[in-house]
Amino acid sequence: MLHRFANPTRFLRIASVVQPWMAWATVLLGGAGLYLGLFNSPADYQQGNSVRIMYVHVPAAWMAMFCYSSMAIAAAVGLIWKHPLADVAAKATAPIGACFTFLALFTGSLWGKPMWGTWWVWDARLTSMLVLLFLYLGYIALVNAFDDPTRGTRASSILVLVGFINVPIIKFSVDWWNTLHQPASVIKMGGPSIDASMLWPLLLMAVAFTTYYLWVLLIRIRTEIIANKIRIARLKQVHG
Amino acid sequence: MSGFMAILKRDLHLATRQGMDNMMVVMFFVIAVVLFPFGVGPEPNILARIAAGVIWVAALLASMLSLERLFQTDFEDGSLELLSLSPITLEVAVLAKVAAHWLTTGLPLIVAAPLLAVLLNMNAEGFPMLIVALLLGTPSLSLIGAVGAALILGSRRGGVLLALLILPLYIPVLIFGVSAVDAVIGGFEANAQLLILGAFLMGALALCPWAAAAGVRQAIE
Amino acid sequence: MIKEFLDMGGYGAYIWPSYGVTAVVMIVMLVTSLRGLRENEVTLQSLEVSTKDKPE
Numbered sequence: 001m002l003h004r005f006a007n008p009t010r011f012l013r014i015a016s017v018v019q020p021w022m023a024w025a026t027v028l029l030g031g032a033g034l035y036l037g038l039f040n041s042p043a044d045y046q047q048g049n050s051v052r053i054m055y056v057h058v059p060a061a062w063m064a065m066f067c068y069s070s071m072a073i074a075a076a077v078g079l080i081w082k083h084p085l086a087d088v089a090a091k092a093t094a095p096i097g098a099c100f101t102f103l104a105l106f107t108g109s110l111w112g113k114p115m116w117g118t119w120w121v122w123d124a125r126l127t128s129m130l131v132l133l134f135l136y137l138g139y140i141a142l143v144n145a146f147d148d149p150t151r152g153t154r155a156s157s158i159l160v161l162v163g164f165i166n167v168p169i170i171k172f173s174v175d176w177w178n179t180l181h182q183p184a185s186v187i188k189m190g191g192p193s194i195d196a197s198m199l200w201p202l203l204l205m206a207v208a209f210t211t212y213y214l215w216v217l218l219i220r221i222r223t224e225i226i227a228n229k230i231r232i233a234r235l236k237q238v239h240g
Numbered sequence: 241m242s243g244f245m246a247i248l249k250r251d252l253h254l255a256t257r258q259g260m261d262n263m264m265v266v267m268f269f270v271i272a273v274v275l276f277p278f279g280v281g282p283e284p285n286i287l288a289r290i291a292a293g294v295i296w297v298a299a300l301l302a303s304m305l306s307l308e309r310l311f312q313t314d315f316e317d318g319s320l321e322l323l324s325l326s327p328i329t330l331e332v333a334v335l336a337k338v339a340a341h342w343l344t345t346g347l348p349l350i351v352a353a354p355l356l357a358v359l360l361n362m363n364a365e366g367f368p369m370l371i372v373a374l375l376l377g378t379p380s381l382s383l384i385g386a387v388g389a390a391l392i393l394g395s396r397r398g399g400v401l402l403a404l405l406i407l408p409l410y411i412p413v414l415i416f417g418v419s420a421v422d423a424v425i426g427g428f429e430a431n432a433q434l435l436i437l438g439a440f441l442m443g444a445l446a447l448c449p450w451a452a453a454a455g456v457r458q459a460i461e
Numbered sequence: 462m463i464k465e466f467l468d469m470g471g472y473g474a475y476i477w478p479s480y481g482v483t484a485v486v487m488i489v490m491l492v493t494s495l496r497g498l499r500e501n502e503v504t505l506q507s508l509e510v511s512t513k514d515k516p517e
Contacts, residue, residue: 113475
């Protein structure tokens with residue numbers, strides 16, 4: 001099953017078919033989500049209209065973690081089965097995941113200002129997100145630090161697996177540290193129960209973010225495959 | 241086991257021959273800590289409050305300084321390749337090199353730490369715990385750092401890249417190391433923190449040599 | 462009416478930047494990815510043409 005998509009030529013053909021679907025899904029679902037989120041959902045009785053930041057903040061945070069997990073899975077597949085496409089997928093995911101992580105932090109900060117009174121608190125979730133951003137940046141720096149691109153993907157695949165094992169440990173440590181230092185009066189973002197009128201725009205935006213990720217991922221994987229072909233063609237020119 | 245001892249002895253021997261290098265790491269540690277009173281002011285209460293954290297952060301940075309050379313010189317002169325061909329498993333070889341790194345940098349840092357604690361006016365009750373926590377924590381730092389040191393072999397910019405890769409992974413050790421000292425100074429038990437630091441060390445011992453060896457293997461392929 | 466909507470009950474100053482920056486970052490990401498793909502496609506094509514021109 002996996003090997004049917006492993007062939008880069010076949011992948012390129014499938015990608016060019018799937019890509020427009022992802023683009024349309026992103027535009028339509030995102031549009032619907034924005035409409036419901038901004039016009040057709042109630043304000044929170046505690047947080048007022050500021051709760052609308054949730055519709056971009058929470059999907060971005062979800063995608064930040066989803067992208068890192070995807071990278072870890074792709075890296076494992078690349079290391080174990082020497083799958084060329086898996087390595088490329090991990091490399092292509094990293095910048096997208098870093099963008100989502102940045103957005104989760106930025107919107108979290110903008111949400112925090114009216115809720116907490118400051119732009120930044122060392123809240124457990126925000127802090128973990130910040131560390132996740134560093135993990136992404138480390139990966140991107142390592143993958144681009146080698147003259148030989150396959151060396152870069154190999155080394156960074158190991159890094160992303162080490163990081164993936166560490167993410168729960170970091171989360172646990174930050175939670176511990178946070179309960180020691182944080183005054184208990186902080187309002188928790190996104191209560192446990194959420195009304196259906198808020199759940200719909202949230203889910204729509206989450207799906208739209210996912211299709212956006214797949215859309216850009218396909219573009220970036222195609223770019224990497226073509227870059228590989230260019231490298232081979234150049235080598236042929238030099239040696240041929 | 242004999243292979244482990246042989247590599248350990250070789251690395252220790254190399255380190256003592258260039259003894260100045262290890263002294264420089266300790267000197268960096270001392271100077272980095274001494275900068276803080278200039279930065280935050282010499283008020284004893286403030287210094288006492290931040291002492292454990294400052295010492296831990298400085299120790300973490302200092303132990304990272306020498307990590308870049310953990311595999312680099314052996315990689316460049318080809319002895320790493322010879323090592324991979326020898327009957328010693330690479331994981332054991334990595335573990336021996338990490339042990340040598342800790343003995344030459346981690347241990348001197350721990351010896352210097354109480355002196356710095358005095359300079360920062362740290363509460364004397366915290367001294368034993370600071371040493372115990374550093375004893376449990378710094379080997380984990382060396383182990384995690386070895387993975388980063390293996391991954392950057394042959395890359396274009398080594399040192400800064402290494403810092404970027406492993407500093408985020410150091411955060412859990414930092415949190416519990418500082419928390420253990422602060423708890424004792426505050427009059428609490430620090431058993432939980434020590435147990436967790438011990439668990440980190442066990443986990444790092446089990447996983448890091450393996451990951452670092454994988455990194456070395458792909459570097460010399 | 463529009464003013465009221467933009468004000469968002471006093472939270473407009475926080476809501477609109479978060480939506481705006483999200484949109485800008487996502488669009489910039491998309492555009493740079495697309496441009497990278499286009500550039501690579503053009504480079505590959507010119508390379509293929511130049512290797513074909515060469516006598517074997």
